[in-house]
Amino acid sequence: MPAAAKLRMTADQFIAWAMQQPEGEHYELAAGEVVAMAPERAGHNRAKSRIHRALADAVAAGLPCEAFPDGMAVRIGDDTVYVPDALVRCGPPVDDEAVAIGDPVIVVEVVSPSSRSRDTATKLADYFRLESLRHYLIVQASRGLLIHHRRTEGGSIETAILRDGELRLDPPGLGFDLGGLFDKLS
Numbered sequence: 001m002p003a004a005a006k007l008r009m010t011a012d013q014f015i016a017w018a019m020q021q022p023e024g025e026h027y028e029l030a031a032g033e034v035v036a037m038a039p040e041r042a043g044h045n046r047a048k049s050r051i052h053r054a055l056a057d058a059v060a061a062g063l064p065c066e067a068f069p070d071g072m073a074v075r076i077g078d079d080t081v082y083v084p085d086a087l088v089r090c091g092p093p094v095d096d097e098a099v100a101i102g103d104p105v106i107v108v109e110v111v112s113p114s115s116r117s118r119d120t121a122t123k124l125a126d127y128f129r130l131e132s133l134r135h136y137l138i139v140q141a142s143r144g145l146l147i148h149h150r151r152t153e154g155g156s157i158e159t160a161i162l163r164d165g166e167l168r169l170d171p172p173g174l175g176f177d178l179g180g181l182f183d184k185l186s
Contacts, residue, residue, distance in 0.1 A: 007034040011081050032079035038114045047110045047141035052086040058174035065090035073100040076126045085110045103132035110139040144182040
């Protein structure tokens, strides 16, 4: 994998290349450079599963949206492709063969030791380059908190740090209780 970290390519080249990699190997493209993703700890995986389930359950309440677990690529530009831990996209369903989502409304990253600085700084700025994005959720499971960055109608970004209570995501008009999201996670 060290060789992969030195690869440089465009978003189109990266997606084609990534689709050819062995199953279980995960990469992102940041400013044209391929970044290998480390294997995940069980607590990280549990947090991803819980946040995806909460989003999927909230969407199932009748919204014309779909919640995706990790694995879907989000193309930020010609040289950046991220693979968030969960996302919500609204509108007509994407084709079954799609590997990239270009118009997420909600993106979630669960912080891990190796991704903390990228998730909280670089990705924050990059994800909000997407006009469709309204909410960027950063989950710090080990601290039992969720940082909610929200684009307002005026275009500014507001931030809330939540540990409990209900999280409202408007648009698209969904919400869920944070209780239980962090139970027994470390």
